[in-house]
Amino acid sequence: MKRVLGALGGLIVFALLWEGYKAVGNPEGTAVLGVKVLPRADDLSMPHLWTVAQRLGRPELTGGRPVWQVVFDACLFTLGVTAVGFVVGTAIGFVLATLMQRFRVVERGLLPYVVLSQTVPLVALAPLVAGWSGALSFGPYPWQDWMTVAVIAAYLAFFPVAVGLLRGLQSPSAAGVELMRSYAAGWWRTYGKLRLPAALPFLFPALRLAGAAAVVGAVVGEISTGTRGGIGRLVIEYSREATSDPAKVYTAMLGAAVLGLVVAGVVSLLELPLMRHRRRVEVNVV
Secondary structure, eight states: OHHHHHHHHHHHHHHHHHHHHHHHSOTTOEEETTEEEEOOOSTTTSOOHHHHHHHHHSBSSTTSOBHHHHHHHHHHHHHHHHHHHHHHHHHHHHHHHHHHHHOHHHHHHHHHHHHHHTTSOHHHHHHHHHHHHTTOEETTEEOOHHHHHHHHHHHHHHHHHHHHHHHHHTOSOHHHHHHHHHTTOOHHHHIIIIIHHHHHHHHHHHHHHHHHHHHHHHHHHHHHHTOTTSHHHHHHHHHTTTTTOHHHHHHHHHHHHHHHHHHHHHHHHHHHHHHHHHHHHHHHHO
C-alpha cells in the first residue's frame, strides 16, 4: 500500500512540476550563460497533460482506432518481447553469479568484463546483433526480428541480476557458513539453505532494475532495428508528426513509461510471497 501511495504521489508531483514549469517557463527555453538548461515551455514542445489525455481518446488516423488502443497493443507486443529478454537475462545472471560465488578465479576473471559489457552503447550494439543473427535459424524456423530485440533486452537485464545476486550470495556471515560445514553440508546444500535465502533482499531490487532495463533495451532495440509492432517503433512513427500533432508523440512515450512501471510492479508482486516466507522461516529458526 505504501508503494502504491508513493507511486501516486510521484505522479502528482510530476504533473505539478510539468504544469508549473509550463506556466512560468520561457517559451523559448531557459538558458544559463547562453546554454539552454531547460526545455521550451510552448505547446509544441510541452503540451498540457490534459491535451495528451484527450489525444488518447481520439482516432490515430481519420476513421481509425483510438490512439489508446494502438498504444496498448504496441505495449503488449513490447511486453512479450521484454518478458522473454527478462527471463533469459535473469537466467544468465543467475548462472554467472553462482559461478562467480563458487569459484573465486571466475569472479576475478569475469566480473570486470561483466561490468565492461554495460559500457557498449545500445545504438551501436543493436545493428551488430541484427547482423549476426540474420543468418540464424532453429531448424525450419528462421530468426525473427523480435528475437533480436529480446537479445538486446536480455543483454541489459543480466547485469543487475548478476551483480546483485553475487553480492547477496556473499552476504552470509562466516559463522553461518562454518555452521553449515559443521553439519557436513555440501556446497549445493549451503547454497540452497543459506546463501540463496540470504540473497533474496539483494535479488529483488536487482530484478526490478533488470525489468526496467529490459524495457529500455526492448524499446531501444525496436527503434534501432526497425522492428514493427512495438512501442519503440510507435515512438518513431509518432515523432514524425511532432510538428502538427505534438500530443500524439507523448502518448507513445506515456505508454513506454507505463510499461516500465508495470514490469517493475509485477516483479514487486513476485517479491511479496517469497519475502514473507523468508520472514516466517527466520522467526521459526529464532
